[in-house]
Every structure is written in C-alpha cells, then in structure tokens.
Amino acid sequence: MAEAVRHDKTSHQLRLLSDALESGRLGPVKRLVNTLSPAEIGNLLESLPPGKRVIVWGLVDPDDDGEVLVHVGDEVRESLLAAMDPDEIVAAVEDLDIDDLADLVEDLPEAVIEQVLKSMDRDNRERLEQVLSYPEDTAGRLMNPDVVTVRADTTVDVVLRYLRLRGELPEHTDYLYVVSRRHQYLGRISLAQLLTHEAGTPINQLLDDEQPAFDVDESANEVARQFSDRDWLSAPVVDDNHVLLGRITIDDVVDIIRDRAEHQALGAAGLDEDEDLFSPVPRAARRRAIWLGINLATAFLASWVIGRFEGALERIVALAVLMPIVASMGGVAGTQTLTLMVRGLAMGQVGSGNLRALLAKELSVGLLNGVAWAIVVGVVAAIWFQDIPLGAVIAGAMAINLAVAAFAGVMVPLTLRRMNIDPALAGGVVLTTVTDVIGFLSFLGLATLVLLR
Amino acid sequence: MAEAVRHDKTSHQLRLLSDALESGRLGPVKRLVNTLSPAEIGNLLESLPPGKRVIVWGLVDPDDDGEVLVHVGDEVRESLLAAMDPDEIVAAVEDLDIDDLADLVEDLPEAVIEQVLKSMDRDNRERLEQVLSYPEDTAGRLMNPDVVTVRADTTVDVVLRYLRLRGELPEHTDYLYVVSRRHQYLGRISLAQLLTHEAGTPINQLLDDEQPAFDVDESANEVARQFSDRDWLSAPVVDDNHVLLGRITIDDVVDIIRDRAEHQALGAAGLDEDEDLFSPVPRAARRRAIWLGINLATAFLASWVIGRFEGALERIVALAVLMPIVASMGGVAGTQTLTLMVRGLAMGQVGSGNLRALLAKELSVGLLNGVAWAIVVGVVAAIWFQDIPLGAVIAGAMAINLAVAAFAGVMVPLTLRRMNIDPALAGGVVLTTVTDVIGFLSFLGLATLVLLR
Structure with a gap:
C-alpha cells in the first residue's frame, strides 16, 4: 500500500544519522545534516529524542538555524531555543523574512526580541511591528509586507526599467500590484504579461482586477480555504480603506491546510497538531x-x-x-x-x-x-x-x-x-x-x- | 473556538441555496451558483443530497462544468457524470489543462474518451496520451507537459523577444526551463530575473541549477512531501535520460497534501477520502x-x-x-x-x-x-x-x-x-x-x- 512506501527517504536518513550518532563520530553526522534543506532538518530534529536532538542541532549550519526554527512545531521549537544562547538566537533569526520572524517571535525570550528589533533597520522594524500588531491566525499575520507596487498610469517599458533599477524581487513574486496614488490596491499584473507585451503597452490595459484582496482581519482558515479552493499562488492583503499592506503566498498557507486536515485525527485522541513526538x-x-x-x-x-x-x-x-x-x-x-x-x-x-x-x-x-x-x-x-x-x-x-x-x-x-x-x-x-x-x-x-x- | 467559525461562508451559501431550491424558483439559484468559483461550486455540489445535486448541476454554466468536475471527489464526480450526456461531457472536458484532463479521464465512459481524443489537435492528443502512459500517483501523472524552454547559449534580450513573439505563457509560470540541444533539463531562470537584468546578460549566467528535477516515476507522495518541505511553487519532471517532460505546480500538490493529512482521520473509521457525504x-x-x-x-x-x-x-x-x-x-x-x-x-x-x-x-x-x-x-x-x-x-x-x-x-x-x-x-x-x-x-x-x- 502507498502508506508503506511513504517517506522512506526520510526514515532512511534517520537511520543513517542514528547509526552515525551511536558511533560517536560527529563529522559524518554534520555532513549528512547539512545536505538537507531547513525543512528536512526540522523534520529530522522532530524525530530525534531530546539528547540526540540537542547534539544534531549543534551541528546545523548556523546560517540555516533560523529557517529550521520556522519549520518545526511549537513544542520542538521551544526545546531547540532552550539549547541556544541569546546571541545565537539573534544571529539565527535576524535575516528571516518578516512573516517568518513574526511567526517565531512569540516563542523568543523577551531580551532576545529587543535585541532583534535593535539589530534591524528602521524600515524592517516598522514592518515587523506592523505585522505583530495583527492577532494570530489572521491574514495580517500571514502576510509579508515586502511587495513590489506599480502605478496604473504608466507603460510596460517604464515598469521594466524600474524593475531593472530595483534589482532582485522578493521571493515567489509572480505578480506586481497596481496601486493608486494613496496606495490603494487596484489590481495586479503578472510578470508573464510584462514579458509578453510590447514596451509601449499601458499598464492600465494589462491590469487584472479580478484577484480579490483579503481583509487584514480575515481568519487564517478562510485564507487557507480560498487559496486551496481557487488554486491561488498569492493574494494581496488590504486594510479597511483598501490600502495595500502586503501579500500572502501559498507556501505559508500549505502548512495551515495540512494542520487543519490533521486536526481531526489528532483532536479525536485529545492531541494537538503541535505535539512533540518526544515531549518530556x-x-x-x-x-x-x-x-x-x-x-x-x-x-x-x-x-x-x-x-x-x-x-x-x-x-x-x-x-x-x-x-x-x-x-x-x-x-x-x-x-x-x-x-x-x-x-x-x-x-x-x-x-x-x-x-x-x-x-x-x-x-x-x-x-x-x-x-x-x-x-x-x-x-x-x-x-x-x-x-x-x-x-x-x-x-x-x-x-x-x-x-x-x-x-x-x-x-x-x-x-x-x-x-x-x-x-x-x-x-x-x-x-x-x-x-x-x-x-x-x-x-x-x-x-x-x-x-x- | 476556531473550528466553530470555519467556513461559515460556505454553509451560509448552502442555506441560501437550499431555501431557493425549496421555493422552486431556479432563477435565483442559478444566479447564486454562478457567482462561485468552480471549486466552490464543487464544494457546494458535494454538500447536496442527490436530488438537489442534479438540479443544481444542471444550472451550472457549461463553461465551468469541466473545472467543477476536476474539483470534486471521485464518488461525487461519478454521480455528476451520470447526469450528463456524452456530448455535454466532451464539451465540458475538452478545454481542460492536460494534467486535469488526465486526472478525469479514467472516470469517463469509453465512448467519451475516444470523442475527446478525436476533438483534440494532434499535439495535445500526444501530450495527453503521454501523461496517461504513467501510472496513477506518480510525478508523470501530476505534471503538465506545457512548459516554456530556452537554451543556455543565448541572452536576456533574445529570450524577451522570443516571449513577446510567443504571447501568453502557461498558467502559473514562474520559471523558464533551460534545456540542452537534446532537450535535457539544465536548470531554470525566473521571470523575475529576466525582468531585473540587462538585455545583454547571458542566460548561462542567470541559470539556477539548484532546483532538482523529479523523476517521472517518483511517487506523488514524495512529490508532495518535497513541495511542502522545500516551499516550492513548481518543479520540473524528467525521464531517465534527464530529458525535460513537464512541470508540476503547487496547486496540483495541495490536494494531495490535504488528502494525505485527512487520510488518518477517515481511515481510522474505515472511510475513504473520496467518500461522498451522500453516497447512495x-x-x-x-x-x-x-x-x-x-x-x-x-x-x-x-x-x-x-x-x-x-x-x-x-x-x-x-x-x-x-x-x-x-x-x-x-x-x-x-x-x-x-x-x-x-x-x-x-x-x-x-x-x-x-x-x-x-x-x-x-x-x-x-x-x-x-x-x-x-x-x-x-x-x-x-x-x-x-x-x-x-x-x-x-x-x-x-x-x-x-x-x-x-x-x-x-x-x-x-x-x-x-x-x-x-x-x-x-x-x-x-x-x-x-x-x-x-x-x-x-x-x-x-x-x-x-x-x-
């Protein structure tokens, strides 16, 4: 049956790692761990008993620490944070995307939060504070305020020039958002359209105003439902005055969709989605x-x-x-x-x-x-x-x-x-x-x- | 609790619809139904008892029929197909994307499949036959063969010119795939990169060769795991000789992730993920x-x-x-x-x-x-x-x-x-x-x- 062959890769890694740990040679363990993506490392850490977990956590490349923390359940995260000193935590989380950082911040010690805020530039600090001002499990918490906006009264070549000047776009950017003078969301244009239309085409003409925006207070569950029902990859978030605040991408929603579906099986046994396999x-x-x-x-x-x-x-x-x-x-x-x-x-x-x-x-x-x-x-x-x-x-x-x-x-x-x-x-x-x-x-x-x- | 406020929108629609159906006035029902997305219509049909389901299904805009069929569970799909005559089915499904069509095809009557194949142009027919040649629950079945490829020994402006000539890109295109002379997958370049780099930049230089390709035989479960663990939005699929065959996008994987998570709760009661709420x-x-x-x-x-x-x-x-x-x-x-x-x-x-x-x-x-x-x-x-x-x-x-x-x-x-x-x-x-x-x-x-x- 399908179930039986699932994820043999992960459990194979788990066995290799476990053997290497037993043997006490940490070199191979470190090499093995650092071939994995942060999510896979998170998965692996979740599957380790507390003693081994701390050892392996110490071997993870510090550059990956932040992403790994984002990818583990609440309980496991707590156990990982407990093994770090404040400076390490600050170094791990300061380069995270705003939405990921917002997701973590509640689990961090007070002193660390202050230090992280201090280490950020003013723009990012203000953005983080804004995201944190929305209640958990709302669209406001899921969004990333880092979006590329353009004005409607311009043309493709102007936008292309602007993008070339700007350089790198935020990860997973598939659309640019078109906003009014008062930064109100009007619609979007896809990168694909910019690439396939002549230089002189007015943005107005390419504007797709069918993509609705989420209200910043919308519940995370409703966001997940709409993403999964309508096959969206991203969607804008606006405030009461329709001012564009940020963007939600599907990768942040996939976890909610999965947690929601798992909730029924775990809840029936009185368990929580965030339960650590190796809770104390x-x-x-x-x-x-x-x-x-x-x-x-x-x-x-x-x-x-x-x-x-x-x-x-x-x-x-x-x-x-x-x-x-x-x-x-x-x-x-x-x-x-x-x-x-x-x-x-x-x-x-x-x-x-x-x-x-x-x-x-x-x-x-x-x-x-x-x-x-x-x-x-x-x-x-x-x-x-x-x-x-x-x-x-x-x-x-x-x-x-x-x-x-x-x-x-x-x-x-x-x-x-x-x-x-x-x-x-x-x-x-x-x-x-x-x-x-x-x-x-x-x-x-x-x-x-x-x-x- | 969160559970209690979930999806009140859908159940509100359900009540409105039910009231309208009771009253026997089908005009308002039709108007209500056709404000919904195909996935939402599917969700609604799944929630209706057989008699009402057939009535509402008859009111759905024929242009949406195909997409609705894609979005319902196997059992409900069977009941909807049973209410259509062969010509309607052919009209409904012939404009679907290849990967969606491949997903449906097994549930269609033999005669309809032949008619659909006949109505397709040769290119699309060959693509469909290719996708169907892979076993269910593999990467081959999930992929869409419609991808945009470019060669490595060219420059940004050449690609931009090619795209402008080509016109519209396939839905959810975020990367172009770079292939060798023998159509082997070498790596990818993002649309964002094309937009942010100077015209003369060689494609070689922008090539991202870190995105691995799925083997066409890879199990759908492993595909789902990697998408969800690595936050991918799309990934290429190749054959044994590393020849590029198609592309899998996250929207096709989200359903697998959800089904897999639901499997535990439903399986524990001896039920199936595809069970119709109103099975006969x-x-x-x-x-x-x-x-x-x-x-x-x-x-x-x-x-x-x-x-x-x-x-x-x-x-x-x-x-x-x-x-x-x-x-x-x-x-x-x-x-x-x-x-x-x-x-x-x-x-x-x-x-x-x-x-x-x-x-x-x-x-x-x-x-x-x-x-x-x-x-x-x-x-x-x-x-x-x-x-x-x-x-x-x-x-x-x-x-x-x-x-x-x-x-x-x-x-x-x-x-x-x-x-x-x-x-x-x-x-x-x-x-x-x-x-x-x-x-x-x-x-x-x-x-x-x-x-x-």
Whole structure:
C-alpha cells in the first residue's frame, strides 16, 4: 500500500544519522545534516529524542538555524531555543523574512526580541511591528509586507526599467500590484504579461482586477480555504480603506491546510497538531491524563448503568459475556457517521440546508446495518448459549443501538458546534458515551423485560 | 473556538441555496451558483443530497462544468457524470489543462474518451496520451507537459523577444526551463530575473541549477512531501535520460497534501477520502458493513475471553459492572500513542533509529498514567462496592492494561507497516482488540486469583 512506501527517504536518513550518532563520530553526522534543506532538518530534529536532538542541532549550519526554527512545531521549537544562547538566537533569526520572524517571535525570550528589533533597520522594524500588531491566525499575520507596487498610469517599458533599477524581487513574486496614488490596491499584473507585451503597452490595459484582496482581519482558515479552493499562488492583503499592506503566498498557507486536515485525527485522541513526538514524559503524561480522566468519567457512567441491572446479571451470566458487543458495535457505527460529519462541518458542507437529508441517509444506513448485524449476532449468541430468546434480545438491542448511533453521529457534532465546542476534539467522547450507555441500557433492559419475566 | 467559525461562508451559501431550491424558483439559484468559483461550486455540489445535486448541476454554466468536475471527489464526480450526456461531457472536458484532463479521464465512459481524443489537435492528443502512459500517483501523472524552454547559449534580450513573439505563457509560470540541444533539463531562470537584468546578460549566467528535477516515476507522495518541505511553487519532471517532460505546480500538490493529512482521520473509521457525504444508501451501508463485520469479530473475541471467567462473574457481579472501565481506558490510552505513531510514520519521523527511545518514552507515559488512574479507579471501586480487595484488583488491572496499551500503541502500527498494511486504516481495530482482550483478561484473571481463592 502507498502508506508503506511513504517517506522512506526520510526514515532512511534517520537511520543513517542514528547509526552515525551511536558511533560517536560527529563529522559524518554534520555532513549528512547539512545536505538537507531547513525543512528536512526540522523534520529530522522532530524525530530525534531530546539528547540526540540537542547534539544534531549543534551541528546545523548556523546560517540555516533560523529557517529550521520556522519549520518545526511549537513544542520542538521551544526545546531547540532552550539549547541556544541569546546571541545565537539573534544571529539565527535576524535575516528571516518578516512573516517568518513574526511567526517565531512569540516563542523568543523577551531580551532576545529587543535585541532583534535593535539589530534591524528602521524600515524592517516598522514592518515587523506592523505585522505583530495583527492577532494570530489572521491574514495580517500571514502576510509579508515586502511587495513590489506599480502605478496604473504608466507603460510596460517604464515598469521594466524600474524593475531593472530595483534589482532582485522578493521571493515567489509572480505578480506586481497596481496601486493608486494613496496606495490603494487596484489590481495586479503578472510578470508573464510584462514579458509578453510590447514596451509601449499601458499598464492600465494589462491590469487584472479580478484577484480579490483579503481583509487584514480575515481568519487564517478562510485564507487557507480560498487559496486551496481557487488554486491561488498569492493574494494581496488590504486594510479597511483598501490600502495595500502586503501579500500572502501559498507556501505559508500549505502548512495551515495540512494542520487543519490533521486536526481531526489528532483532536479525536485529545492531541494537538503541535505535539512533540518526544515531549518530556511528565508533560506528555499530564496532557494525556486530562483526556483519560474525561474518558474515565464516562466509563463510570456506563458502569453505573450496568450496575442498575445487577439482578439480571446475577441470574444470567451470559449477559455479562455479551454486553460489550452491543456497546462496541454502536461505538464503531457512530464513529463512522461522526467522522464524515466532522469533516463535512470543517469544509462547510453541512448546515441547516442539508441536515434533514443527511440525517435520513445516515439513519437508513444505520438501520440497514443494524438489522443485518442484529441477525448475525442474534444467531451466533443463540447458538453459543443454546438460548433463542437471548439471541432475540441481543438482536433487538443491536438494532436499537445502531440506529441511535447514526442519530448521535449526526447530532452530536452539530450540537457541540452550536455550543462553540470543537467537534473534532470532543465529538468522539460524547458519542461513545451515548453508544455505551444506550448499548448497555437496551441490552440489559430488554433482557430484564424478556428473559426475567 | 476556531473550528466553530470555519467556513461559515460556505454553509451560509448552502442555506441560501437550499431555501431557493425549496421555493422552486431556479432563477435565483442559478444566479447564486454562478457567482462561485468552480471549486466552490464543487464544494457546494458535494454538500447536496442527490436530488438537489442534479438540479443544481444542471444550472451550472457549461463553461465551468469541466473545472467543477476536476474539483470534486471521485464518488461525487461519478454521480455528476451520470447526469450528463456524452456530448455535454466532451464539451465540458475538452478545454481542460492536460494534467486535469488526465486526472478525469479514467472516470469517463469509453465512448467519451475516444470523442475527446478525436476533438483534440494532434499535439495535445500526444501530450495527453503521454501523461496517461504513467501510472496513477506518480510525478508523470501530476505534471503538465506545457512548459516554456530556452537554451543556455543565448541572452536576456533574445529570450524577451522570443516571449513577446510567443504571447501568453502557461498558467502559473514562474520559471523558464533551460534545456540542452537534446532537450535535457539544465536548470531554470525566473521571470523575475529576466525582468531585473540587462538585455545583454547571458542566460548561462542567470541559470539556477539548484532546483532538482523529479523523476517521472517518483511517487506523488514524495512529490508532495518535497513541495511542502522545500516551499516550492513548481518543479520540473524528467525521464531517465534527464530529458525535460513537464512541470508540476503547487496547486496540483495541495490536494494531495490535504488528502494525505485527512487520510488518518477517515481511515481510522474505515472511510475513504473520496467518500461522498451522500453516497447512495445501499453502497454506503455495504462499505461500512465490512468495517462493522471486522469489529464484530474482534468483539466476539473479547466476549469469548470474558466467557472463560463465567464462574467468577457468577459469584461476584461487581466484576461485570466494572470490567468495561479497564478495557475502555486501555483503548483510549493506546489510541493516543497510536495516533502519534501513525502521524510520525506518515511523516517519516519514526524508524529503527528512534524506535527504542520512542518506546521508552511511551511506556513511561503509560506507566505514569497507569499508576495514577489505577489509584483513582481503585479507590472509587473500593468505596462503591465497599470492597478493598476488589479496588486493589481493578487498580492492578488498570496499570497492566495502560502499560500494554502504550506498548501496543507503538508496536501495532510498526508491525502493520512491516506487513504492508496501512496503519492508518487497520491500526485502531488491532489496537483496541489488544486492549479489550488484555483489559478483560487482566481484570477477571486477577479477580479469580485474588478474590476467589
């Protein structure tokens, strides 16, 4: 399967590096590390246990330090910064792009931030301060204020001359932005157009005013959605007066798109996208303990429900043997519906407009599977315990629980969302609480009614 | 929370559209739909139940049909194609870019493919046939053969003249590729460089030979990883003889990056990234039934284990009441470790190089939490049932199961991967089977040893 061959390159490097580290010869390690791109070094550092991580971090070319810091998760970054002295940090980060620096700055010690600001020229300092003045997770934070602007009332050859005078363009420049006298964003012209049109062509005529600008307050998630839906590579950012403030490029958005998609898998286990594979044990244990504690509370709730039926359990021990089946199948079926719903909600594909249709579909699927597996489970149980009424009871409970699971799979994430609770995080816990409780209740309840009359 | 405000725009559109559809006035629906980009229309169609989906699909501007088809998941695409006649399909897809067309072609009816090929000019047909000759999920399939090449032994002004003669450049062109006489890839020059250097500058001198080319057989996953790790916007693709074949751009890779990240969450529930929110009920039921069947088998295994202890359960009913707690806590703790591991494996961050360190860390976390929660559960159980030995038994079982869960959380995904089974898909089932069996076994086994002596 595809999964199995993924990234063999990285894990191969990891093994080479690990062998070299074990042998204690740091020369080869250093050579190996410095053939990698900063992002790959970051990836590698994330995969190393703390002791080795610090050693390898010390061997990274100081020129790459800043870029590596940009490319690792928050927790790992913290551990890397802890191994540097203030001067090293300043040297590492002072040459970063403004948007990357803004991304880092919150994790830096106060003294270092001041030193970095002091070491910057006034223009860049003002730009950084401007970017930092926008809240995290907004377009303002993602943008790079370093853009090339031109005026509309000019011609291709004037722009070409200006660019030749200017020299190097900012990285990933694919468009120049056309602005008014008051620096308001009017549209853009692509470098390709400048290259393919005659010298005398007025810029006005090439102006593409279809590319909308992001408001500086727009959420990072909405920015990511539009980039990915509209296949943009870059987009301008403006303030309330439509004054051009900067530019967002796709490379800064790709990480958000990936984090957002990963959020569902990690959130369901109570984990965070920024979790370090090698978090210090006490910290990891504490964080996971919260999740275990919440689940323990729900497990006790289920046990309490079972406890209501002690009488039935005492008389028919087969009930104790079979009861986890009903609960677990409900959990599995409900999780399937929940998983589709959480993704649909995250993509904006679920709302009051299609809720009824969705509920009807999921209930039909749940009932169909409920009846089918009820028959299977009922027959197996009846044969196993030589007890046909017992088979009928578990079959009935199964059908009930799978229908409830489908209903809960749709309604739990919607309700959580309405309560402003992230369904990717809390959905699974709430759902399995419902399917456990209903599973035990329906099975033991039916058994009491039917078998203990 | 951020999740709660995500994509309110899309779900707002969805409601507007739904209201308009209910009212039966299709004029406003049509106007609303055609203000959206093709990707947004695709997103909207995915969120509609089959009946409404067909109506809205009929209202989409035919010029957008092709792009919309590119932007929806496989299953939804099938349902849209089923609503079109062959001529419509041909008209919709014939103007697509080669790489997008190649992506669609497998879903098209045989007769339509022939007609499309016939309607293309010879150059494009040959290009399409070339792209289709590469296996799915390789660089060859992702690339667009439409690239602008220049020779190294020329100067900026010659290139500029050539570009002006050529006219429009392919979409998202940021670099021109420099090739040898035999069309071998030598390096690239950016449009920005052409614009900022004097007319007489030799291309040789501007040539950037640091951008590596992908082999045409490279896996799509490796392509995605490198794009995302190295912040590339485009990269060349070459054959075995280093002859330039085409170019991959980031917009085609973003979808792979997102799908890959989503794969973990959906796979864990036995779902597929391409699943239609509104799959026909029989199809959805059948697919999920497989998953439920697998889980039922493991649930029966757990029941069989419980059945071995009928004697103990008959004598102490509290065992039946408490036993789900031990199993469920093990499942939760193990899933946390598993989730981190599956992500680490997908990112190439887990391998033989750091396995021992990882296992040590996860076992420490598991033991720490195991002991902590064992005490809590033990005390609660002892008070609840007024039975101190019972509390001691459940505490012991809990500590054992959480340690086993940590061990299984690390080893299960590694073992599955070695067996070429996708851990994102099968990991959860295998893991919870282990934690259920060990949970029941340790609790009921300890109870038999300690309480029934």
